[in-house]
Amino acid sequence: MKVKIVHLSDIHTANPHFLPEMALEVVERINEINPEIVIITGDLTESGYPFEFKCAKSYIEKINCASKVIIPGNHDVRHVGDLCFEEIFGSRSKVRRYKGITIVGIDSTQPDIDDGHIGRDKYEWIEKCFDTDDFKIFALHHHLMPVPFTGRERNIPVDAGDVLELLVRCKVDLVLSGHKHVPWVWNLDGMTILNAGTACTNRMKWSIPQSFNLIELDSEMLRIYKIYSKGGHELILEKPHNFVVRG
Numbered sequence: 001m002k003v004k005i006v007h008l009s010d011i012h013t014a015n016p017h018f019l020p021e022m023a024l025e026v027v028e029r030i031n032e033i034n035p036e037i038v039i040i041t042g043d044l045t046e047s048g049y050p051f052e053f054k055c056a057k058s059y060i061e062k063i064n065c066a067s068k069v070i071i072p073g074n075h076d077v078r079h080v081g082d083l084c085f086e087e088i089f090g091s092r093s094k095v096r097r098y099k100g101i102t103i104v105g106i107d108s109t110q111p112d113i114d115d116g117h118i119g120r121d122k123y124e125w126i127e128k129c130f131d132t133d134d135f136k137i138f139a140l141h142h143h144l145m146p147v148p149f150t151g152r153e154r155n156i157p158v159d160a161g162d163v164l165e166l167l168v169r170c171k172v173d174l175v176l177s178g179h180k181h182v183p184w185v186w187n188l189d190g191m192t193i194l195n196a197g198t199a200c201t202n203r204m205k206w207s208i209p210q211s212f213n214l215i216e217l218d219s220e221m222l223r224i225y226k227i228y229s230k231g232g233h234e235l236i237l238e239k240p241h242n243f244v245v246r247g
Ligand SMILES: [Fe+2]
Pocket: 010, 012, 043, 073, 075, 179, 180, 181
């Protein structure tokens, strides 16, 4: 059995950067993929205002998937947007388990600050959530490792080093993040670190097109594809992996 997970990020549903027609194309592409899980790593809005969250919700609702894991980005917690986020999408940090996959989504934001921060108070909870033989996914908005083609490094979580050590020790398989609007994949001690581009905005870096990620897991392989929002795709990682579907 193959499990398909879509990783979407930085949809920024508000003018002047949001591209509504492209957002509908992205929804259509995701529904064609028909994933079991959709993970959205933040920046649903531009400024955290209620009308922006309602707009984001209207697009996310069009995605046909029963299991969506949504966490906030730095733009979502501007202007007390963290309270709007919680009203619409539930708690800012969460754990979900699905047929042998454990997903821990962490809020890496602070109100009205762009810098990332996970915080020592969350480490014990993260470790407990990952005390399992499942395929382990850690999702957050901010990038834990620098991403090329993004200019001067900034906003990386202030405790990125300690969090990376924790995740490697917990034998996390896959880390998902956004924020930089550039897709990229790193390998750190066998842990795959995957950044998503912006899916449907004109906040692009250089000529790097809008995209989202598709993760495919079966009993033998982990495959990751970059899906371009305007069409086409590219295999960006393929590695042997022994995944056992449960439940
Ligand atoms: Fe963003």
